[in-house]
Amino acid sequence: MLNSITSPLDIKQLDIAKLQSLAEEVRTFLIESIQKTGGHLAPNLGTIEMTIATHYVFDTPNDSFVFDVGHQAYTHKILTGRFDKMHTLRQKGGLSGFTKRSESKHDSFGAGHSSTSISAALGIAIGNGINNNNSKSIAMIGDGALTGGMSFEALNHAGDSDADLLIILNDNDMSISKNVGAMNKYLTKLISGKVYSIMKSKSLGFLEKMPKIHKFAKRSEEHLKGMVLPSTLFEELGLDYFGPIDGHDLPTLIQTLQNLKQQTKPRLLHIITKKGYGLKTAENDPCKFHSVSPISSNSSNLPSYSTVFGVWLNNTALHHKNLIAITPAMCTGSGMSEFKKNYPKQYFDVGIAEQHAITFAGGLATQGLKPIIAIYSTFLQRGYDQLIHDIALQNLNVIFAIDRAGLVGSDGATHAGSFDLSFLRCIPNLTIMVPSNAMQMYQMFNTAFETNGTICIRYPKGTSDIKNYITDEKIPLGKAKIILEGSNVAIFAFGIMVKSALTAGKKLNATVVDMRFVKPLDKALIIKLASSHTKLISIEDNVIIGGAGSAISELLHQKNINTPLSILGLQDKFSEQGEQQELYDLYELNEIGIINAVHS
Numbered sequence: 001m002l003n004s005i006t007s008p009l010d011i012k013q014l015d016i017a018k019l020q021s022l023a024e025e026v027r028t029f030l031i032e033s034i035q036k037t038g039g040h041l042a043p044n045l046g047t048i049e050m051t052i053a054t055h056y057v058f059d060t061p062n063d064s065f066v067f068d069v070g071h072q073a074y075t076h077k078i079l080t081g082r083f084d085k086m087h088t089l090r091q092k093g094g095l096s097g098f099t100k101r102s103e104s105k106h107d108s109f110g111a112g113h114s115s116t117s118i119s120a121a122l123g124i125a126i127g128n129g130i131n132n133n134n135s136k137s138i139a140m141i142g143d144g145a146l147t148g149g150m151s152f153e154a155l156n157h158a159g160d161s162d163a164d165l166l167i168i169l170n171d172n173d174m175s176i177s178k179n180v181g182a183m184n185k186y187l188t189k190l191i192s193g194k195v196y197s198i199m200k201s202k203s204l205g206f207l208e209k210m211p212k213i214h215k216f217a218k219r220s221e222e223h224l225k226g227m228v229l230p231s232t233l234f235e236e237l238g239l240d241y242f243g244p245i246d247g248h249d250l251p252t253l254i255q256t257l258q259n260l261k262q263q264t265k266p267r268l269l270h271i272i273t274k275k276g277y278g279l280k281t282a283e284n285d286p287c288k289f290h291s292v293s294p295i296s297s298n299s300s301n302l303p304s305y306s307t308v309f310g311v312w313l314n315n316t317a318l319h320h321k322n323l324i325a326i327t328p329a330m331c332t333g334s335g336m337s338e339f340k341k342n343y344p345k346q347y348f349d350v351g352i353a354e355q356h357a358i359t360f361a362g363g364l365a366t367q368g369l370k371p372i373i374a375i376y377s378t379f380l381q382r383g384y385d386q387l388i389h390d391i392a393l394q395n396l397n398v399i400f401a402i403d404r405a406g407l408v409g410s411d412g413a414t415h416a417g418s419f420d421l422s423f424l425r426c427i428p429n430l431t432i433m434v435p436s437n438a439m440q441m442y443q444m445f446n447t448a449f450e451t452n453g454t455i456c457i458r459y460p461k462g463t464s465d466i467k468n469y470i471t472d473e474k475i476p477l478g479k480a481k482i483i484l485e486g487s488n489v490a491i492f493a494f495g496i497m498v499k500s501a502l503t504a505g506k507k508l509n510a511t512v513v514d515m516r517f518v519k520p521l522d523k524a525l526i527i528k529l530a531s532s533h534t535k536l537i538s539i540e541d542n543v544i545i546g547g548a549g550s551a552i553s554e555l556l557h558q559k560n561i562n563t564p565l566s567i568l569g570l571q572d573k574f575s576e577q578g579e580q581q582e583l584y585d586l587y588e589l590n591e592i593g594i595i596n597a598v599h600s
C-alpha cells in the first residue's frame with residue numbers, strides 16, 4: 001500500500017480497516033528502514049496512528065502540522081510523498097531526520113530542539129486569523145517536551161487568545177490505565193462534539209444571570225471532570241481539555257479529531273501512546289531504542305568521550321560528596337547512567353529544561369557544592385542568558401561538560417555544536433578547555449574540579465583513540481603544549497583537530513601545538529612562535545567568526561605582529577548532515593585543508 005501513497009489525499013480514500021493495515025505496513029517498514037539508515041525508532045513507532053489520523057482529518061499544506069522536536073515525523077514524511085527517499089534519511093544530500101521547511105511544503109515549521117511546537121503553532125494560528133484564513137494549526141507535543149518552560153509560556157499565551165489552535169499532547173510516559181476505557185472514550189467523544197460545546201456555552205451563559213447557581217454549576221463541572229478525567233491544569237490555563245484517549249486506537253482518534261476540527265478556540269487533546277509500540281524490544285527499553293545507529297560490522301573497543309565523562313564522574317564522586325551531576329533529560333546520551341545508579345542523591349535529571357538546569361546549578365554552587373552540568377553544545381544555546389547572568393556574572397563554581405561539540409553528523413544543523421566557542425569566549429569569568437583525547441579530557445576534569453570559577457570543557461561526539469585514560473594528573477591552567485617541533489609553519493590546533501594537525505605537520509615539517517585552552521590562551525607561546533615562524537595556521541571545529549582562531553588573530557593585532565595567519569574552521573553557514581568524518585572532509589577540517597592553507 002505504501003507505494004501508492006504519494007500525498008495525504010491518498011489516505012482519505014481508505015476505510016478504517018485499510019487505515020489500520022496501512023499503520024502496520026508503516027510500522028514494519030520503519031523497523032526495517034531505520035535499522036539500515038539509523039534514526040529515531042521508538043518515538044516514530046509510537047506516533048504512527050496519531051499521524052495517520054491527523055492527516056486523515058486535516059489537510060496539509062493548507063492546515064499546518066507542527067511537530068515538536070521533529071524526530072517523530074517519519075510517518076508524516078512517508079504520507080507526504082517522501083516514501084521513496086526514506087533510504088536517504090540522515091545521509092548527506094538525503095532526507096533530514098527532522099521536519100524541514102525547505103524539504104517539503106507539508107513541513108510547516110522546522111524542528112530539532114524541544115518544546116517549540118506550541119509557540120510556533122500559535123504564531124501560525126494567530127497569523128491565519130490576521131490574514132482571514134480559516135486554515136487549522138495543530139501542534140503535536142510529547143509529555144517530555146512539555147517539561148520545557150517555553151511550552152508553558154506558549155500555553156499561557158494560547159489560553160489568553162482566541163486562536164484556532166489544536167494541541168495534541170502525546171503522552172507516552174504512562175501506561176494506558178483503566179480510565180482509558182469504553183466510558184472514557186464515550187465521554188471524550190461526547191465533550192469534543194458540537195452538541196456538548198453548544199450546550200455548555202448556552203447553559204453557562206444563561207446561568208451567569210443567576211450568580212449563585214452559576215458558581216455551583218461551574219464548581220460541579222470542575223469536580224466532575226476531576227473525578228473522571230486528569231488534572232484541570234489546562235482548563236485553568238484557558239484551554240478546553242479533551243482526553244485522555246488511546247493514541248493507537250485509530251477509529252477513536254479519527255472521530256475525536258473530526259469533532260475537534262469543528263471548534264475554533266484553543267483546545268488540547270490528550271492521547272496516551274506507547275513508545276516503541278509494535279516492537280517488543282523497543283517497548284521494553286524505549287530509552288535504548290529512542291535513537292539507533294545503522295547496522296554495522298565495525299566494532300571498536302575505544303571509549304567514547306561520553307563514556308570517559310561518566311567514568312570520571314563515578315571515580316570522583318567516590319571521594320567527593322559535594323559533586324552534584326545535573327542533566328536536562330540526557331542521562332544515557334551524556335554517559336551518566338552508572339552514576340545515576342551509584343549516586344542517586346548526587347544526581348538530578350531536571351527534564352527538558354536547560355534554563356532551569358543552569359540556574360539550579362548556580363543555586364547549588366552558592367551552598368558550597370560543586371555542580372557539573374552535562375549538556376549537549378546545541379542545547380547549551382537554550383540557556384545562554386542563565387549562563388551569563390546567573391553563573392558567570394556571579395563567578396560561581398560550576399563545571400559545564402559540553403558534549404557533542406563540533407559536527408555531530410547525521411542529525412545535521414539542528415544538533416551541530418558549531419557555535420559554542422564563539423558564544424562562550426565573549427563571556428567574562430569563563431575558562432574554556434578543549435581536550436584532544438580521552439586522557440587529556442580526564443585530566444581537564446580533574447583540573448576543573450579543583451579550580452574555582454566557571455569552567456567549560458567541550459568535547460565531540462565519537463570515540464577517542466586512547467584506551468587507558470584514568471589518571472590523577474591535572475593540566476596547568478592556560479598552558480598549551482608543543483607536540484611537534486618544526487620550522488617555518490606553526491599550526492595551532494584545538495580539540496580533536498590536533499590529530500589532523502599532527503599528520504599534516506609531519507608532512508610539512510611544521511610545529512604543531514595542542515592548544516588545550518581557548519580561554520585563557522597561552523599568549524606567551526603564541527607570540528614566541530609567531531616571532532620564529534613565517535606562517536601560522538589555526539584549526540578548530542567551530543565557526544570561524546568569533547572562534548578560537550579569531551582570538552589568536554586579536555592577540556597578534558594587539559601585539560602588532562604581522563606573521564600571516566590562516567584560520568580554518570566552519571564557514572558562515574549552517575552545516576549539512578551526513579557521516580561525521582564525511583562532514584569534516586567536506587569542510588576541509590582535516591590534513592588536506594591544512595596543507596592547502598599552507599600552500600595557498
